[in-house]
Amino acid sequence: MRMQGSFCEREKEGNKKKRGERGNMKIGQIRKAVLKRVKPDTKEERRLCGIAQTICEKMRKAAPNSVSVELMGSMSKGTNLKGKTDFDFFLLFPKSYAKHEMCMLGLSYAKKAAKGTPYEIRYAEHPYLKTTIDGCKVDMVPAYKIKSIEEKGTSVDRSQLHTKYVKGRMGEKQKDDVRLLKQFMKNIGVYGAELRVEGFSGYACELLILRYGSFEGVLKAAAKWKAPSIDIENHQKGNERKAFDAPLVLVDPVDGKRNVAAVVSQTSLGRFVLSARSFLKKPSLKHFFSEKVVRGKKNLKEMIKKRKTKFIALEFSAPNLVEDILWPQLKKTAKAVVSALETFGFAALGHYFWSDGKRCVVFVELLSWQLPAVRKVPGPLIELEKDVEGFMRAHKNAQNLHVEHARIVAIEKRKIEMAEKAVRLAMKNPQKYGVPENFIKCFSRAKFLGEAELLSERCREFVSDYYTRKIE
Amino acid sequence: MRMQGSFCEREKEGNKKKRGERGNMKIGQIRKAVLKRVKPDTKEERRLCGIAQTICEKMRKAAPNSVSVELMGSMSKGTNLKGKTDFDFFLLFPKSYAKHEMCMLGLSYAKKAAKGTPYEIRYAEHPYLKTTIDGCKVDMVPAYKIKSIEEKGTSVDRSQLHTKYVKGRMGEKQKDDVRLLKQFMKNIGVYGAELRVEGFSGYACELLILRYGSFEGVLKAAAKWKAPSIDIENHQKGNERKAFDAPLVLVDPVDGKRNVAAVVSQTSLGRFVLSARSFLKKPSLKHFFSEKVVRGKKNLKEMIKKRKTKFIALEFSAPNLVEDILWPQLKKTAKAVVSALETFGFAALGHYFWSDGKRCVVFVELLSWQLPAVRKVPGPLIELEKDVEGFMRAHKNAQNLHVEHARIVAIEKRKIEMAEKAVRLAMKNPQKYGVPENFIKCFSRAKFLGEAELLSERCREFVSDYYTRKIE
Numbered sequence: 001m002r003m004q005g006s007f008c009e010r011e012k013e014g015n016k017k018k019r020g021e022r023g024n025m026k027i028g029q030i031r032k033a034v035l036k037r038v039k040p041d042t043k044e045e046r047r048l049c050g051i052a053q054t055i056c057e058k059m060r061k062a063a064p065n066s067v068s069v070e071l072m073g074s075m076s077k078g079t080n081l082k083g084k085t086d087f088d089f090f091l092l093f094p095k096s097y098a099k100h101e102m103c104m105l106g107l108s109y110a111k112k113a114a115k116g117t118p119y120e121i122r123y124a125e126h127p128y129l130k131t132t133i134d135g136c137k138v139d140m141v142p143a144y145k146i147k148s149i150e151e152k153g154t155s156v157d158r159s160q161l162h163t164k165y166v167k168g169r170m171g172e173k174q175k176d177d178v179r180l181l182k183q184f185m186k187n188i189g190v191y192g193a194e195l196r197v198e199g200f201s202g203y204a205c206e207l208l209i210l211r212y213g214s215f216e217g218v219l220k221a222a223a224k225w226k227a228p229s230i231d232i233e234n235h236q237k238g239n240e241r242k243a244f245d246a247p248l249v250l251v252d253p254v255d256g257k258r259n260v261a262a263v264v265s266q267t268s269l270g271r272f273v274l275s276a277r278s279f280l281k282k283p284s285l286k287h288f289f290s291e292k293v294v295r296g297k298k299n300l301k302e303m304i305k306k307r308k309t310k311f312i313a314l315e316f317s318a319p320n321l322v323e324d325i326l327w328p329q330l331k332k333t334a335k336a337v338v339s340a341l342e343t344f345g346f347a348a349l350g351h352y353f354w355s356d357g358k359r360c361v362v363f364v365e366l367l368s369w370q371l372p373a374v375r376k377v378p379g380p381l382i383e384l385e386k387d388v389e390g391f392m393r394a395h396k397n398a399q400n401l402h403v404e405h406a407r408i409v410a411i412e413k414r415k416i417e418m419a420e421k422a423v424r425l426a427m428k429n430p431q432k433y434g435v436p437e438n439f440i441k442c443f444s445r446a447k448f449l450g451e452a453e454l455l456s457e458r459c460r461e462f463v464s465d466y467y468t469r470k471i472e
Numbered sequence: 473m474r475m476q477g478s479f480c481e482r483e484k485e486g487n488k489k490k491r492g493e494r495g496n497m498k499i500g501q502i503r504k505a506v507l508k509r510v511k512p513d514t515k516e517e518r519r520l521c522g523i524a525q526t527i528c529e530k531m532r533k534a535a536p537n538s539v540s541v542e543l544m545g546s547m548s549k550g551t552n553l554k555g556k557t558d559f560d561f562f563l564l565f566p567k568s569y570a571k572h573e574m575c576m577l578g579l580s581y582a583k584k585a586a587k588g589t590p591y592e593i594r595y596a597e598h599p600y601l602k603t604t605i606d607g608c609k610v611d612m613v614p615a616y617k618i619k620s621i622e623e624k625g626t627s628v629d630r631s632q633l634h635t636k637y638v639k640g641r642m643g644e645k646q647k648d649d650v651r652l653l654k655q656f657m658k659n660i661g662v663y664g665a666e667l668r669v670e671g672f673s674g675y676a677c678e679l680l681i682l683r684y685g686s687f688e689g690v691l692k693a694a695a696k697w698k699a700p701s702i703d704i705e706n707h708q709k710g711n712e713r714k715a716f717d718a719p720l721v722l723v724d725p726v727d728g729k730r731n732v733a734a735v736v737s738q739t740s741l742g743r744f745v746l747s748a749r750s751f752l753k754k755p756s757l758k759h760f761f762s763e764k765v766v767r768g769k770k771n772l773k774e775m776i777k778k779r780k781t782k783f784i785a786l787e788f789s790a791p792n793l794v795e796d797i798l799w800p801q802l803k804k805t806a807k808a809v810v811s812a813l814e815t816f817g818f819a820a821l822g823h824y825f826w827s828d829g830k831r832c833v834v835f836v837e838l839l840s841w842q843l844p845a846v847r848k849v850p851g852p853l854i855e856l857e858k859d860v861e862g863f864m865r866a867h868k869n870a871q872n873l874h875v876e877h878a879r880i881v882a883i884e885k886r887k888i889e890m891a892e893k894a895v896r897l898a899m900k901n902p903q904k905y906g907v908p909e910n911f912i913k914c915f916s917r918a919k920f921l922g923e924a925e926l927l928s929e930r931c932r933e934f935v936s937d938y939y940t941r942k943i944e
Binding site: 223224225226227247266267269270271273274277306307308309349350367368371372373374375376382383385388389392398399400401402403404405406407408411417467468469470471 | 695696697698699719738739741742743745746749778779780781821822839840843844845846847848854855857860861864870871872873874875876877878879880883889939940941942943
């Protein structure tokens, strides 16, 4: 509340109004410049339209009249970014078809339509066809045609409602605002609902624009967010925070039981909020197109040396998992390494993880890596007789055993004096430290990377990112 | 309550009863053996009695009849330990005397009585005379003669009530029990109400025996103590813990507003409780007469080396203060050193302090003594806009500045990388870290001790104590 107040005060101050106007003017220019780079031009749009139409016609021909063919996703809503060439076509069946029937028939129609192009069958909740036509990635997905979420037969059925909802409400200017927002988020690495990114989906961007009216409206709101919850259609009637446990709650207008922003992590949310404030304070093109600098080997080496820290970097082959399972589990694996280190008294300054789908790297920068041969074990309160007896029995060979204030305390020989040894121990018993099942085998065979390997081509990007990351 | 329960269960078990009986028998033998060493024998008693009588007569002669002369303290109560040769004589004035009069006249009578012996005048709340007669230390203290605490004119007036209270209630066997308790406490270093010891006064020992009936009774009670409060005369009517804030509350039966155990520290209390349990489980003479081992130089050197820790030891001249002010302030000074180290990220495994009244030593064993060139500074929650802005301004030159979960975090250059430098900084600004006023000058000129100096004659006892202390 205090912040809201001070925001108003600022608006009231006359001499600062000018700056605001200048800001707004500038935002107009920025808007133009960004759209020039991220909005598909007439030529591109015409080309994509042509391709879409061709595919659509082929699919309509392949399917009977009772099955309608519809384009979904950003392409159909006109919120697509330049260069995005993914088409999501749906084959919409009446609910009279059994699920099995719908899937099998849908796939056969899709195959017919895709004839002559190299396609493959993929499986999400149910199978769909994936192909490439004229350089565009095309998904053909069988689903039921529904009017409301209550009719939903499969999880992909929801898409048509999303498309309809956005199309029916969004003006032309707002579509451009979605593009601005997407590019803004992309630039700070929070665009995309993949679990690697833990960010905002395209649909989430569209809903934010619908809720706050414009790109600037979204940023102004985000700048003030505190445990934000957004419920455009008022499905949860003020109980959003009770219904969903997530940093950002964005209730799906077409499905009140779903949080569209469920995968947005606290960190992604925080980055977006900070960038929003930064942009509002001093809008610039940098907020959309900042160059990612990968430091040179020598520069990074110097940086590591100057920090006088040590690191542990483990490389291991990635388990054969889809991205959305790989990344959260890799995250857990990295946390397990940190937790193993902490268990033995070693403190981490920070950690990072990375994968290209084939190899994984877990990286920990250490605040301490060597500890004395003894450690202090605080025991129970003296008054807890049984506990004290147990503690004394367990520590009867301790080097010291004495009273410190209200507790008994033991000075014990430390099992692990070097951080690397703690990690090797975790590699021998990965379950104990929380390494997910899928990672156990690969992780237990991890290889320790030296500085030379860490600064080699394949790691340098994320190492550079780790050592240099800085909010403006 | 659970403990009480299991204690009863143990008593009920038949096969363990025998062990209990054997234990009791053994306690009888131990009692005898200890008393033989700590109870003054007839010869000693007769000699002390003679000396007391002579002094008493001299004092009675020196003072008018309206002033009565009385012996106080353990000697008068018959709870004195062998070899204790301190006499506390009081010159008790009627309340009709003004305080100034009472002090001046009292001193002049005392001087008269002490004529021919080398005496000196000391000051507590008011002046008293200190002398040595036949190898005994004798205090002659002027005070008012009172019947109850309400009449009290000076703080020393209370003593006569203490003496009367104990003498009127304590049997011969109980007097020996007081001696056992005192020796038991002496052996573990918790006997004495000096602030150096932070332990139990003789009067506290006497009250404990009166409350629990016997030496064993005291130990059995202590073994079960949980935030103990004892109020023999029920002055506080169950509100002892509200009236006094101390690890042990022992309400003075003659002055309900006073906690006799006020100086007993949590550590002293804990040591007593643990020893009580240990004795009850396996009574032995060791609980009264354990040899204090001072390790040799080579042995200690080896021990320090094996722990792979480092230490910081500061030696400085003791400020000119009486013991009861010196020790608590030295304790604070030691804590200030530890707190300075912790402020800069260095962890202490333990600390110790020592003084002979001329020199002081503060000793800290370090868990970490060298840290990297950077440190992590956790910032405010992202949602706290003003705080985040302030943090970003303050850390705009940080090496890293990024979002971690819900907070902003900075990686900053560390000011102090070596523990010794942190201590040197504290020496330059002692107030800031909590060094008491009286110690500032001496402390700021402290000298760092190396291993050779630490293992030299003057430090070896406490160093040995620190590295080897162990509860049985």
